[in-house]
Amino acid sequence: MSQSPQHVHAATATPSGFFRRYVFSTDHKTIGLQYYFLALAAVTVGIVLSLLMRFHLAWPGAHLPFVSGGIMRPEQYLALMTMHGTIMVFFVLTTAPMGAFGNYFLPIQIGAPDMAFPRLNMLSFWFTLLAFACMLSAFAVPGGAPISGWTAYPPLSGMGSITGPGEGMGQTMWVVSIGIFCIASLFASINFITTTIEMRAPGMSLTRMPLTVWAWFVTAVMSLLSFGVLLAALVMLVLDRSAGTSFFTPAGLVVNGELQMGRSGGWPLLWEHLFWFFGHPEVYIAILPGMGVTSHVISNFSRKPVFGYRAMAATLCAIGFLGFLLWGHHMFVSGMNPYSSLAFSALTLSIGVPSAVKTFNWLGTMWGGRIHFDTPMLFSIGFVSFFVTGGLSGIFLAQPSLDNMLHSTYYVVAHFHLVMGVAAIFGIFSATYFWFPKMFGRMMNEPLGKMHFWLTFVGAYCIFMPMHFEGIYGGIRRYADLSGDTYLAALRPMHEFMTVAAFATAAAQLIFFYNFFRSLSRGTKAAENPWRATTLEWATASPPPVDNFGGTFPQVYRGPYEYSVPGAAEDFTPQHVRPEDVVMETGSHA
Amino acid sequence: MRGSAATALLIFIALIFFVGITVYLFAIHYFAPPPPITSVGVRIDHQYDLTLYVTGIAFILAQLGLGWAVFHYRDRGKPARFTRGNTALEIAWTVITATVFLGLGGLAARSWAETRLTNAKPGAIRVEVTEEQFTYYFRYPGRDGKFGRLDPSLVSAPTGNPLGLDPNDPAGRDDIVASTLTVPVNHPVELTIRSQDVIHNFFVRELRLQQDAVPGMTVPLHFTPDRIGRYYIVCTQLCGMDHNQMHSFLDVVSEADYQKFLRRAEAQ
Numbered sequence: 001m002s003q004s005p006q007h008v009h010a011a012t013a014t015p016s017g018f019f020r021r022y023v024f025s026t027d028h029k030t031i032g033l034q035y036y037f038l039a040l041a042a043v044t045v046g047i048v049l050s051l052l053m054r055f056h057l058a059w060p061g062a063h064l065p066f067v068s069g070g071i072m073r074p075e076q077y078l079a080l081m082t083m084h085g086t087i088m089v090f091f092v093l094t095t096a097p098m099g100a101f102g103n104y105f106l107p108i109q110i111g112a113p114d115m116a117f118p119r120l121n122m123l124s125f126w127f128t129l130l131a132f133a134c135m136l137s138a139f140a141v142p143g144g145a146p147i148s149g150w151t152a153y154p155p156l157s158g159m160g161s162i163t164g165p166g167e168g169m170g171q172t173m174w175v176v177s178i179g180i181f182c183i184a185s186l187f188a189s190i191n192f193i194t195t196t197i198e199m200r201a202p203g204m205s206l207t208r209m210p211l212t213v214w215a216w217f218v219t220a221v222m223s224l225l226s227f228g229v230l231l232a233a234l235v236m237l238v239l240d241r242s243a244g245t246s247f248f249t250p251a252g253l254v255v256n257g258e259l260q261m262g263r264s265g266g267w268p269l270l271w272e273h274l275f276w277f278f279g280h281p282e283v284y285i286a287i288l289p290g291m292g293v294t295s296h297v298i299s300n301f302s303r304k305p306v307f308g309y310r311a312m313a314a315t316l317c318a319i320g321f322l323g324f325l326l327w328g329h330h331m332f333v334s335g336m337n338p339y340s341s342l343a344f345s346a347l348t349l350s351i352g353v354p355s356a357v358k359t360f361n362w363l364g365t366m367w368g369g370r371i372h373f374d375t376p377m378l379f380s381i382g383f384v385s386f387f388v389t390g391g392l393s394g395i396f397l398a399q400p401s402l403d404n405m406l407h408s409t410y411y412v413v414a415h416f417h418l419v420m421g422v423a424a425i426f427g428i429f430s431a432t433y434f435w436f437p438k439m440f441g442r443m444m445n446e447p448l449g450k451m452h453f454w455l456t457f458v459g460a461y462c463i464f465m466p467m468h469f470e471g472i473y474g475g476i477r478r479y480a481d482l483s484g485d486t487y488l489a490a491l492r493p494m495h496e497f498m499t500v501a502a503f504a505t506a507a508a509q510l511i512f513f514y515n516f517f518r519s520l521s522r523g524t525k526a527a528e529n530p531w532r533a534t535t536l537e538w539a540t541a542s543p544p545p546v547d548n549f550g551g552t553f554p555q556v557y558r559g560p561y562e563y564s565v566p567g568a569a570e571d572f573t574p575q576h577v578r579p580e581d582v583v584m585e586t587g588s589h590a
Numbered sequence: 591m592r593g594s595a596a597t598a599l600l601i602f603i604a605l606i607f608f609v610g611i612t613v614y615l616f617a618i619h620y621f622a623p624p625p626p627i628t629s630v631g632v633r634i635d636h637q638y639d640l641t642l643y644v645t646g647i648a649f650i651l652a653q654l655g656l657g658w659a660v661f662h663y664r665d666r667g668k669p670a671r672f673t674r675g676n677t678a679l680e681i682a683w684t685v686i687t688a689t690v691f692l693g694l695g696g697l698a699a700r701s702w703a704e705t706r707l708t709n710a711k712p713g714a715i716r717v718e719v720t721e722e723q724f725t726y727y728f729r730y731p732g733r734d735g736k737f738g739r740l741d742p743s744l745v746s747a748p749t750g751n752p753l754g755l756d757p758n759d760p761a762g763r764d765d766i767v768a769s770t771l772t773v774p775v776n777h778p779v780e781l782t783i784r785s786q787d788v789i790h791n792f793f794v795r796e797l798r799l800q801q802d803a804v805p806g807m808t809v810p811l812h813f814t815p816d817r818i819g820r821y822y823i824v825c826t827q828l829c830g831m832d833h834n835q836m837h838s839f840l841d842v843v844s845e846a847d848y849q850k851f852l853r854r855a856e857a858q
C-alpha cells in the first residue's frame with residue numbers, strides 16, 4: 001500500500017512548548033506514554049483495593065487503613081470489589097495493552113508517521129482520563145462507591161439508593177464514567193482501524209504485518225463493535241435511574257418493603273445480554289494484544305520465525321469473530337432459554353480451538369530455537385503458562401451442566417484472574433521490558449527484572465490456584481465475609497494463605513516500579529536495536545523522532561519474523577533492509 | 591545472562607513442581623464438595639471427572655512441553671533450526687482439539703438436558719421460592735394443590751404477609767409459607783423460583799444445581815433428593831449489602847416427617 005503525500009508530510013516538526021509537547025500532544029508516542037502512566041496509576045489503586053479485600057477475607061476483624069470506621073463493613077467490601085474489578089478491567093487491562101502499547105507501536109511497526117487522526121487520538125486519551133477521575137470520585141460522593149460489581153446487574157444497579165448503600169450517587173458516577181470510557185474507546189478504535197488500513201508503508205502487505213499489529217487491529221474492530229453496545233445499555237441504565245424509565249425493571253417489585261410504582265415492562269436479562277455482548281469481547285480485548293506481544297517476543301528470543309504465522313493471524317481473527325458469539329455462557333443459570341445454553345456452550349468450546357492452536361504454535365516457535373532468557377522472554381513464557389492454566393478451566397465453565405455447580409464460585413474468580421488478569425498483565429510486563437529501550441532510550445536492569453519475574457510468577461500461582469479448590473468446594477464469590485455460620489468458614493485458612501501470597505506478590509511489584517523509574521534516568525544507554533530484532537520499530541532511533549523515522553520513510557521487503565534465515569550472515573534480517581543489502585554468510589551480497 | 595542454562599533449568603523445574611503439586615491436590619480431592627444427593631448430581635460429577643482427566647492431560651502436556659522446550663532449546667551456541675511451520679501438524683492439532691472439546695460439550699449436554707430441558711416427574715411436590723433482600727420464602731400450595739393469587743401491593747412482612755397473598759382468593763387460604771425448604775426423600779420436587787426485588791440465586795451444592803431468581807420471571811427447577819439431611823441453600827448472585835448473609839436450608843426428611851411438617855404448618 002502506498003503512502004499518500006499528506007501523510008508523509010504530517011507532523012514532522014517538533015512542537016514547541018511544554019504543554020503542546022507533553023500534555024496536549026497529538027504525537028501518538030506521547031499519547032501512548034500518557035496511557036501507560038494512567039494505567040500505572042490505575043493498577044496501583046486496583047492493587048491497594050485488592051489487598052484491603054484480601055486482608056479482610058483472611059482476618060475479618062482487623063483494623064484496616066483507608067477504611068472509614070477501621071473494621072470493614074459488608075457494603076465497604078462490596079464497594080472495594082466493584083471498584084477493583086472496574087478499574088482493573090477498564091483502566092488497566094484495556095488501557096495498557098491497547099491505549100499505551102498500541103498507540104506507541106502500531107504506527108511505527110507499520111512505518112507510519114503518526115495515527116490517522118492525531119487530534120482524535122489526543123481526545124480519546126483525555127476522555128479516558130476524565131472517565132478515570134469520574135470513577136475515583138465515586139468514592140467521595142454521599143453513600144460511597146457502588147456495590148453492584150463491575151457487571152452492575154439491574155435492578156440492583158438501576159433503582160437508586162433504595163437497593164443499597166452506594167447505589168445512589170456512587171452508581172451514577174460509575175455509569176457516567178464508563179459511558180465516557182466507551183466514547184473514548186470508540187474514538188480510539190476508529191483511529192486504530194483507519195491507521196492500519198490506510199497508513200502502512202510501501203511493501204507492508206497484510207501478511208507482512210507483525211502479529212502485534214494484527215492483534216491490535218482485531219482488538220480495535222472488537223472495541224468498535226462492542227463498546228457501542230455497552231454505551232447504549234448504559235444510556236438505558238442511566239435513564240432507568242434518573243428519568244423514570246423501565247428498560248430493565250418489571251412491574252410489581254417490592255424493594256426494602258416499598259412497592260415500586262410507575263415501573264413496568266422492563267426485563268433484567270436485557271441488561272445481562274447487552275452487558276455480556278460487550279463483556280465477553282472485552283475479555284479478548286484485554287488478552288489479544290498480549291497474545292500478539294507473546295508471539296512477537298517468543299520469535300525474537302528464540303531466534304526463529306513465528307511457527308505458522310498465517311495460522312497465528314487467522315486464529316486472532318477467529319477469536320475476534322467467535323468472541324462475539326458466546327456471551328451467553330455468562331448466563332447459563334440466569335433464567336434464559338435453556339436450549340440456547342447448548343448453542344452458547346458449543347460456541348464457547350469452539351473458541352478453545354484457536355486458543356489451543358496459538359499455544360501449540362508458541363511451543364512450535366520455541367521448538368528447535370536458540371532461546372535467550374532476557375526478562376521480556378521470561379514474561380512471555382509466563383504468559384503461555386498462565387494462558388494454558390487459565391484457559392483449561394474455561395473448558396469446565398463452558399459446559400452448562402458443570403456451571404450448575406461452578407457458577408459464581410471462586411472457581412470462576414481463579415479462571416478469569418489467571419487468563420485475563422495475570423496472563424494479560426504478563427503480556428504488559430513483557431511488552432514493557434521489551435520496548436522500554438525503544439521508548440526511553442535506556443535498558444531496564446536485568447537482574448531486577450528477573451527477580452520481578454520469579455516473584456510474580458510464583459506469587460500469582462499461589463494467589464489464584466487455591467481458588468479452584470475453594471470454588472469446587474462451593475465457595476461463593478462476592479461474599480464480604482466467610483466467617484458466618486455456613487460451610488464457608490472452613491475456607492478461612494486457604495484465604496490466609498492467598499492473602500499472604502497477595503501481599504508478597506504486591507511487594508514484588510515495588511521492584512518493578514523501582515527498576516522502571518530508576519532506569520528512566522540511570523539505565524544503560526540502549527542502542528537502536530538492542531534485541532537484534534526485525535520489525536520497523538527497531539529501524540529508528542531510541543526513542544524515535546517525532547515523525548518516527550526522521551524524515552525518511554521505510555520500505556518493507558519481507559515478513560516480520562525473518563530470524564536465522566539460512567545463508568544470511570546475521571541471525572536476523574530486518575523488514576526494511578533491501579534484499580541486495582542483506583549480508584550473506586560468504587561475505588558477498590545477495 | 592543470555593542463554594543461561596541455570597535460568598532454563600529453573601523454569602523447567604518450576605513448571606514440573608507446579609504441575610506436580612496441582613496434580614497431587616486434584617488427585618487427593620483436596621476440598622472436594624460433599625457427595626451429591628441426586629442421580630443427576632452423580633452424573634454431573636462424572637462429567638466433571640471426565641473433563642478433569644481430559645484437561646488434566648492437556649495441562650500436564652502443555653506445561654511440561656513448555657518447560658522442556660525452554661530447557662532443551664536454550665542457546666547452546668548452535669543456530670536455530672529455521673522453519674516457518676508445518677501445515678500437516680497444524681491441521682492435525684486443530685482437528686484433534688476441536689474433536690475433544692466439542693465431544694466433551696456433547697457429553698455434557700445430557701445432564702444439562704436432565705436438569706433444564708425436561709419437566710418434573712408427574713406428582714412432583716410443587717414449591718414456590720420467593721427471594722428478596724436477604725431472605726428466602728418457600729410457599730406450598732396446601733391441600734387444594736393450588737397456589738393463591740399474589741398482589742404486590744399487599745406485601746407487608748411486618749404484618750405477616752411477606753409475599754402479598756390475596757386474602758380474598760380461596761385458593762390461597764391454605765397456602766403454607768415457610769422460611770426453610772422441607773421436602774420428602776426420594777420424591778420429585780418442582781420449584782418455581784421468583785424474586786421480589788433484585789436478582790438472587792438458589793444454590794445447593796449437594797444438588798449440584800443453581801438457578802438465578804429474576805424479578806419479573808418465574809423459573810422452574812426440579813430435582814429428586816435421595817438422602818435425608820440438612821443442606822445449605824445460598825445466594826450466589828450479588829444482591830446487595832448483606833448478600834453473604836443470605837441463606838436458608840433444604841431439609842430432606844422421611845415421608846412421615848414430611849407429613850408431620852405439613853400438619854404442623856397447617857395448624858399455624
